[in-house]
Amino acid sequence: SFNRLMLLFSTMTILQAMVGKRRLHIVDYGMHYGFHWAELLRLLARREGGPPKVKITAIGYSRKGGPEQIEETGRRLSKCAHELGVPFHFHAIRKEWEEVCVEDLDKDAEDVLIVNDRFSFNTLMDESIFFDDPSPKDTILQNIRNMRPDVFIQSILNTSYGSSYLSRFREALSYYTAMFDIFDAIIPRESKTRVVLEQDVFGRFALNIIACEGADLMERPEKYKQWQARNQRAGLRQLPLKPAIVNVLKDKAMRCHHKDFLFCEDGQWLLQGWMGRILCAQSAWVAEDTS
Numbered sequence: 001s002f003n004r005l006m007l008l009f010s011t012m013t014i015l016q017a018m019v020g021k022r023r024l025h026i027v028d029y030g031m032h033y034g035f036h037w038a039e040l041l042r043l044l045a046r047r048e049g050g051p052p053k054v055k056i057t058a059i060g061y062s063r064k065g066g067p068e069q070i071e072e073t074g075r076r077l078s079k080c081a082h083e084l085g086v087p088f089h090f091h092a093i094r095k096e097w098e099e100v101c102v103e104d105l106d107k108d109a110e111d112v113l114i115v116n117d118r119f120s121f122n123t124l125m126d127e128s129i130f131f132d133d134p135s136p137k138d139t140i141l142q143n144i145r146n147m148r149p150d151v152f153i154q155s156i157l158n159t160s161y162g163s164s165y166l167s168r169f170r171e172a173l174s175y176y177t178a179m180f181d182i183f184d185a186i187i188p189r190e191s192k193t194r195v196v197l198e199q200d201v202f203g204r205f206a207l208n209i210i211a212c213e214g215a216d217l218m219e220r221p222e223k224y225k226q227w228q229a230r231n232q233r234a235g236l237r238q239l240p241l242k243p244a245i246v247n248v249l250k251d252k253a254m255r256c257h258h259k260d261f262l263f264c265e266d267g268q269w270l271l272q273g274w275m276g277r278i279l280c281a282q283s284a285w286v287a288e289d290t291s
Contacts, residue, residue, distance in 0.1 A: 034058070
């Protein structure tokens with residue numbers, strides 16, 4: 001449910017940026033299977049006046065391998081675009097994320113450039129472990145600023161583990177208690193999907209957070225106000241939320257979700273959560289000196 005609203009926010013933000021434009025270039029950090037871009041291609045194919053030219057640059061995990069997965073994603077999206085009649089090009093970059101810069105993008109002056117991060121930056125090291133200032137998170141944000149995107153869409157998990165084991169344990173307990181409570185409320189216990197989510201996805205993450213330290217820790221998320229400070233420090237400016245988009249999302253949240261589901265705004269961030277606990281957040285940014 002959270003994912004559905006986040007993807008809808010991204011899609012509507014991109015469609016709004018594309019009004020009257022003919023070229024779209026999406027830079028997607030950590031793209032896995034790319035299913036959500038297929039839905040965007042379908043919407044663009046039906047656009048009045050014909051579809052734009054679309055290019056997707058996937059920035060993959062060089063440390064973790066998986067080039068075959070990125071190439072397969074590219075083939076699948078290319079096939080989808082061809083069937084829909086959308087002119088399409090797929091480009092994969094496999095470098096350390098901190099090293100990816102505007103020169104790697106083959107950016108056209110007429111492109112509407114969208115940079116997208118959906119939970120991927122949670123995996124980046126922070127200052128407290130192996131790096132002095134700037135951290136990899138700050139370096140990537142500065143590189144995004146230098147790309148001068150029309151919109152940088154950021155989606156984050158709203159949790160922060162702190163520097164001690166005890167703070168990490170407490171925060172993980174609070175966060176995953178809320179997640180498992182959601183499953184209990186909306187997914188039948190006998191559901192195979194629930195077993196996969198609890199054991200293979202969230203259970204694996206929770207175990208890693210509690211059992212691992214340093215480089216073995218898979219995720220180092222931060223809360224939305226921490227990301228706000230980082231983004232501003234890197235020279236990014238937050239865009240105001242568009243009332244038309246927010247109203248559509250609110251309507252879907254009211255019609256499709258459980259009464260304990262939380263959907264609200266704070267400081268131009270869209271927040272989603274459960275029983276008062278904010279679990280994820282989303283916002284849009286541009287370079288600070290963009291008019």
